[in-house]
Amino acid sequence: MAEENGFKGLERLVHHVRHAEFGDAAGLSGGNLVVSEEELQALLRSPALASTRLSWARPGESVRIIKILDSMEPRTKGPGGAGIFPGFLGPATAQGEGVTHVLKGAAVVVAGKLPRAQEGMVQMSGPTAELSFLGSTNNLVIEFAPAEGASWTQVDEALRLGAMRVAVALAELALDIRPDGVEKLAALDPRSDSDLPRVGTIINLQTQGAFKDVFVYGRTMANSLPTAIDPNELDDGAVVSGQYGHPALKNPTFVHQNNPVVAALRERNGRNLTFGGVILSPEPVDQTLKELTSAHAARLARQLGLDAAIVTKEGGGNADSDISLKVDALESMGLVGIGIFAEMSGPEGLGPPLVAPPTTATAMVSTGNYDERITLDAVDNALGGEVVDLNGLDAKAEMTLPVAAVYGSLSPIGWGRLTCATEAPA
Amino acid sequence: MRIVHYVNQFFAGVGGEDKAGIGPEVREAPTGPSRKLASLLGAEHQIVATVFCGDDYAASKEGATDEIVELLRNTGAEMLIAGPAFTSGRYGIVCGRVAKAAKEAGLVALAAMHAENPGVAEAAPAPVVGTGLTAREMGTTLDRVAKAALKMAAGEALTADDGLVGGIPRLNRLVDANAASRAVDLALARLAGDRQATEIPMPDFGAVSPAGPIADPSQALVALLTEGGLVPAGNPGRLESARSTKWLRYPLEELPGLEEGSHVSVHGGFSTIFANADPNRILPLDVARELEDEGAIGNLYAEYFVTVGNGTSVANGARYGVEWAAELRKAGVQAAILTST
The missing domain is CATH 3.40.50 (Rossmann fold)
Known part of the structure; x- marks a missing residue:
């Protein structure tokens, strides 16, 4: 359909979801999403899972979701996915063209315990709901019990594939529906002769082994050199998160599908810049490899003809150095490098904000102080578990904890609106 | 007054x-x-x-x-x-x-x-x-x-x-534009020649001068320290796995080395499977005892100090350093090996 018009790129067919519920008459109508719990349960069946439970957590409800692992936006390119989540639901063939149906306002969320996972939570109502992208979506929450004898890796894989199937099944309900909006996303043109500055992004992906890994076309990015892709490939699920550490500093599949820096570059493309490219990079744990990867990413940026790159990260202080090495490498080649960092300046906000700052590329954006305390109001219901492991409190209780425990709140890929500023003492 | x-x-x-x-x-x-x-x-x-x-x-x-x-x-x-x-x-x-x-x-x-x-x-x-x-x-x-x-x-x-x-805190606040959008604006500003614009001032960590070498290691009392979260099984002092607010001390006396199961790492920043299979990988007590037996070092200090360096604030880290140095000096320790993960 897209190519018939001579258009090279991806058309996003956006369907808004304003309310979601279980029911027998599955469908999407007037923003009301009705899904069959039984049909979705069948998609989650796996020898690695003893049982699964599905629940809706909707905006404005007195609900907290704890132990959130991954989350994804319901999308499909046709029946059965038709290419969405390449390398997982289908072969690892290049995506980012044709059409993709998007259910805006809905998310599929996996919550529960896996090894190495750190407690991350979302409040669906009250003033803290807006700190997470899941605070304003209708969330289909998948809870689970592992099957006896299944390895944790098998459980993880079963949950990832199951959640993807559920996400596709939700989006399939929109296949025959007129979308609320059509967004035409042209593939990037490497030969653009515009005089505008070429700006792109380098997306660092955390690659620290099982449960702290990120996949590109279904394969771990660990041990790869940085690579360039078209931003539209992200829309079709080319990057999938299997990274369960650092709740506030992780980039779930949902934000890769909706990469905020890509969105900001698209928005300005042709106005005050030319969107010049997207580079994916692993975050090695070894200093020598961090240096190699950073130098290579900067060379790739130069080969794409970029004048500037926004560098994003995933993870804590160690990952700061993956940004710092890259922005410094960019600046040493005469490119502008901008890092997006969360600050780690202690509960009072008085300590040095960064662990591993850049030396020359000193233009940085702050996504807020990780250590500052916030209070979550008590709620009527909780999903994901009975007890918050971080503090041993009942999952429904009022609690004060570092903002770092709120899922996605300090998004180092630029989703959030938090920042830090100084205030004169009273 | x-x-x-x-x-x-x-x-x-x-x-x-x-x-x-x-x-x-x-x-x-x-x-x-x-x-x-x-x-x-x-x-x-x-x-x-x-x-x-x-x-x-x-x-x-x-x-x-x-x-x-x-x-x-x-x-x-x-x-x-x-x-x-x-x-x-x-x-x-x-x-x-x-x-x-x-x-x-x-x-x-x-x-x-x-x-x-x-x-x-x-x-x-x-x-x-x-x-x-x-x-x-x-x-x-x-x-x-x-x-x-x-x-x-x-x-x-x-x-x-x-x-x-120091008394001017940096506090969280919500602004209108998301961080991605602000980053693109900052890139455009820097491309236009503004070299000052930033949301984060460069931190100043100060500088620490390393101590001089000790004259005779064979006479020295040497301490083992770690930020690797290694604690006795059961984590009796409830050391945090991330954003630590404290450090703890545990005895090494009479231990020839560490055994699988006796000590575990509660560090939340890396996979602890290899650390727990052989805790000496985090706190090298086995080789330190060999050096002690060979006479390459005088004696090992009878306790080790431990914290978790995983999202730990620099202010807390600096405080642990000062407290450790004070403790070790008081105990007559001349050298310390601090392992990091």
Whole structure:
């Protein structure tokens, strides 16, 4: 359909979801999403899972979701996915063209315990709901019990594939529906002769082994050199998160599908810049490899003809150095490098904000102080578990904890609106 | 105003490192720099006492701050001045803690030390006035402290013009544009030649000069330290897996090495499977014992110190460093091996 018009790129067919519920008459109508719990349960069946439970957590409800692992936006390119989540639901063939149906306002969320996972939570109502992208979506929450004898890796894989199937099944309900909006996303043109500055992004992906890994076309990015892709490939699920550490500093599949820096570059493309490219990079744990990867990413940026790159990260202080090495490498080649960092300046906000700052590329954006305390109001219901492991409190209780425990709140890929500023003492 | 001055054992004229272990005491007549400070504060104010304590005792003994604050309150003072501690870490941390506790107890409180002293982070909500590096700058420093104290006594808040350091917190707030959009704007600004624009000032960690080599390792008492979260099985001290707020000590005496199951790492920043299979990978007790047996080092210190370096604030990290150094110095340790993960 897209190519018939001579258009090279991806058309996003956006369907808004304003309310979601279980029911027998599955469908999407007037923003009301009705899904069959039984049909979705069948998609989650796996020898690695003893049982699964599905629940809706909707905006404005007195609900907290704890132990959130991954989350994804319901999308499909046709029946059965038709290419969405390449390398997982289908072969690892290049995506980012044709059409993709998007259910805006809905998310599929996996919550529960896996090894190495750190407690991350979302409040669906009250003033803290807006700190997470899941605070304003209708969330289909998948809870689970592992099957006896299944390895944790098998459980993880079963949950990832199951959640993807559920996400596709939700989006399939929109296949025959007129979308609320059509967004035409042209593939990037490497030969653009515009005089505008070429700006792109380098997306660092955390690659620290099982449960702290990120996949590109279904394969771990660990041990790869940085690579360039078209931003539209992200829309079709080319990057999938299997990274369960650092709740506030992780980039779930949902934000890769909706990469905020890509969105900001698209928005300005042709106005005050030319969107010049997207580079994916692993975050090695070894200093020598961090240096190699950073130098290579900067060379790739130069080969794409970029004048500037926004560098994003995933993870804590160690990952700061993956940004710092890259922005410094960019600046040493005469490119502008901008890092997006969360600050780690202690509960009072008085300590040095960064662990591993850049030396020359000193233009940085702050996504807020990780250590500052916030209070979550008590709620009527909780999903994901009975007890918050971080503090041993009942999952429904009022609690004060570092903002770092709120899922996605300090998004180092630029989703959030938090920042830090100084205030004169009273 | 009735003012009490806190100093360490050195500035109280009691002694140097040999007296760092003494507990808190009161002198009702101003002692040491308190006399100069008293003259600078003028006739309207009176230094009613000098309270002092040994740096090791004050920095590392549990409850020491409470003991000191109890003495301050017993003097009937309305205001506390702590320091100047210059760049002395233990003294600075104690000045910060005492000023914080005094302020919380209702006194007007002020600490003085160098801007990079880890004690600056301990003082909030009490203000800290910055000083020079060493006591050679005592004269100008006391002038500044006295002016700041007079201003506070008059009920006014200090500003950067008064030498206020560290006490300006960076606080979270929501803005209209998301971080991605702001990053693109910042890129365009920098491309247009603005080299100053940033949302995050460059942090200043200060600099730590490494100690010189020890003359004879075969005679040295050597300590093992780690930020790798290695604790006895069951984590009796409840060390946090991330964003640690404390450090703990555990015995090594009579242990030839560490065994699988006896100790585990609770560090949340890496996979602990290999660490737990052989805890010596985090705390190298096995090879350290070999070196001890060979005579390559004198003796291993009988305890190890442990924390978790995973999202831990620099302020806490700096505090652990000062506290560890004080503990080790007190124990006569000449060298320490700190493993990082």
